[in-house]
Amino acid sequence: MTDQTSDAAPDQTLAAFRKSIDNIDAALIHMLAERFRITQAVGEYKARTQLPPADPSREARQIERLRKLAVEADLDPEFSEKFIRFVIDEVIRHHEIARRG
Numbered sequence: 001m002t003d004q005t006s007d008a009a010p011d012q013t014l015a016a017f018r019k020s021i022d023n024i025d026a027a028l029i030h031m032l033a034e035r036f037r038i039t040q041a042v043g044e045y046k047a048r049t050q051l052p053p054a055d056p057s058r059e060a061r062q063i064e065r066l067r068k069l070a071v072e073a074d075l076d077p078e079f080s081e082k083f084i085r086f087v088i089d090e091v092i093r094h095h096e097i098a099r100r101g
């Protein structure tokens, strides 16, 4: 059998890497929660003041800025753009719901 997950001795090196990955994943979740807390307030403000849910020019500036930061950080700028696009699209969906009341 080639099952390496059940009977094999615990791999301490892999476990240490994974502990760090788990900490990073937890930080990402906390940061995203904080971001969505703020964007919820933005959505309520926009609904109150009749501003549109999306602001494409702001989004374009954010994407450009994050692409540059990604290159500096050795992260794939395409990935960075896809990631922030995914997040922003979810925010806009929330803002549209807030507008409908």
Ligand SMILES: C=C(O[C@@H]1C=C(C(=O)O)C=C[C@H]1O)C(=O)O
Pocket: 039, 042, 053, 054, 055, 056, 058, 059, 062, 087, 088, 091, 092, 095
């Ligand atoms: C949060 C805003 O609303 C939308 C969501 C954005 C975001 O998640 O960063 C950016 C622009 C808007 O399309 C905003 O206008 O600042």
